[in-house]
Amino acid sequence: MQSIKPVAPERLPDFLRSLPKAELHIHIEGSLEPELIFTLATRNGVKLPYADVETLRAAYAFSNLQSFLDIYYAGASVLHQEQDFYDMARAYLLRAAADRVLHAEIFFDPQSHTERGVAMESVINGLHRACVDARAELGISASLILCFLRHLSQEQAFATLEQALPLRDKFIGVGLDSSELGHPPEKFAKVFARCRELGFHLVAHAGEEAPASYIWSALDALKVERIDHGVQCEQDALLMQRLARDRIALTVCPLSNLKLRVFPTLAQHNLGRLLDAGLAATVNSDDPAYFGGYINDNFVQTFAATGLGAQYAYTLAHNSFDASFIDEGAKSGFLDQLNQSVAAFQ
Numbered sequence: 599m600q601s602i603k604p605v606a607p608e609r610l611p612d613f614l615r616s617l618p619k620a621e622l623h624i625h626i627e628g629s630l631e632p633e634l635i636f637t638l639a640t641r642n643g644v645k646l647p648y649a650d651v652e653t654l655r656a657a658y659a660f661s662n663l664q665s666f667l668d669i670y671y672a673g674a675s676v677l678h679q680e681q682d683f684y685d686m687a688r689a690y691l692l693r694a695a696a697d698r699v700l701h702a703e704i705f706f707d708p709q710s711h712t713e714r715g716v717a718m719e720s721v722i723n724g725l726h727r728a729c730v731d732a733r734a735e736l737g738i739s740a741s742l743i744l745c746f747l748r749h750l751s752q753e754q755a756f757a758t759l760e761q762a763l764p765l766r767d768k769f770i771g772v773g774l775d776s777s778e779l780g781h782p783p784e785k786f787a788k789v790f791a792r793c794r795e796l797g798f799h800l801v802a803h804a805g806e807e808a809p810a811s812y813i814w815s816a817l818d819a820l821k822v823e824r825i826d827h828g829v830q831c832e833q834d835a836l837l838m839q840r841l842a843r844d845r846i847a848l849t850v851c852p853l854s855n856l857k858l859r860v861f862p863t864l865a866q867h868n869l870g871r872l873l874d875a876g877l878a879a880t881v882n883s884d885d886p887a888y889f890g891g892y893i894n895d896n897f898v899q900t901f902a903a904t905g906l907g908a909q910y911a912y913t914l915a916h917n918s919f920d921a922s923f924i925d926e927g928a929k930s931g932f933l934d935q936l937n938q939s940v941a942a943f944q
């Protein structure tokens with residue numbers, strides 16, 4: 599990684615916003631803004647238990663992951679038709695392009711829709727069409743990662759995989775999300791092994807709220823290529839060494855960690871320590887509509903609170919492309935854009 603010149607503190611927010619970056623941890627249902635939730639509720643005749651946008655937004659006060667997930671699944675219940683999924687992804691991609699995201703790998707939770715009677719085709723075709731249009735119209739590259747809900751069973755994950763396989767050209771990988779505590783990665787070892795045979799990329803949420811043992815198990819039982827969150831790895835020095843040695847990227851989401859009380863304040867976030875230990879950390883937004891910010895808000899607020907400087911920002915942006923699942927040619931093109939952008943800013 600090259601060293602770059604320091605950036606004056608007053609120019610740092612502009613530097614962070616100007617950096618080309620990849621977003622590798624974004625739940626598309628978590629990008630559903632309250633305004634769009636109400637628009638879709640009206641379109642689909644869904645009655646919401648909130649009077650208006652302000653009342654809904656006021657309910658976004660979370661004490662832990664589960665308290666957030668309850669409201670996140672309620673919000674997603676307005677999604678019914680293919681066009682709804684398209685509109686949601688289109689809104690995110692427009693917002694991401696404005697934050698200089700050149701490439702996004704987007705999680706979606708099909709089980710939260712199919713269990714309400716929505717067709718798998720509506721979910722995947724709507725999201726995929728938005729990705730195709732975004733490449734042509736916004737110049738942003740985007741691909742999809744299907745996440746299994748870990749509070750459901752492995753049998754249900756297998757059934758979901760079967761339903762999605764006719765559309766397998768429209769997603770590049772599988773992940774694991776939802777309620778972490780009590781649902782360790784090894785619960786899904788067989789379905790991940792099958793997905794590996796099928797040639798999908800593999801990721802999993804681990805070590806968000808649950809201990810470091812969940813990260814070991816994501817690596818060893820699921821054989822994932824990246825860990826989503828992973829901030830609890832700090833409890834285990836041997837695990838830190840393993841993650842650093844194997845360059846297993848962590849898709850860290852600071853504002854999410856703050857809002858879900860994984861860290862009491864942003865100033866206490868361990869992003870800088872993870873990077874100092876040689877880990878391939880990246881910065882991402884997780885569920886930006888719920889946690890008060892998109893990817894640049896995560897960068898700007900975290901850097902302001904922790905005092906991290908431009909070299910860390912460059913490393914994070916570089917890591918985001920290195921850890922992405924794009925081919926090597928596209929990767930080196932994005933890294934060239936990063937280096938040119940840094941040189942032009944300085």
Ligand code: ADE
Binds near residue numbers: 625628663776777854
């Ligand atoms: N689904 C959406 N956001 C999530 C998070 N932060 N952790 C686990 N599952 C999620």
Ligand code: ZN
Binds near residue numbers: 623625775826
């Ligand atoms: Zn997440």
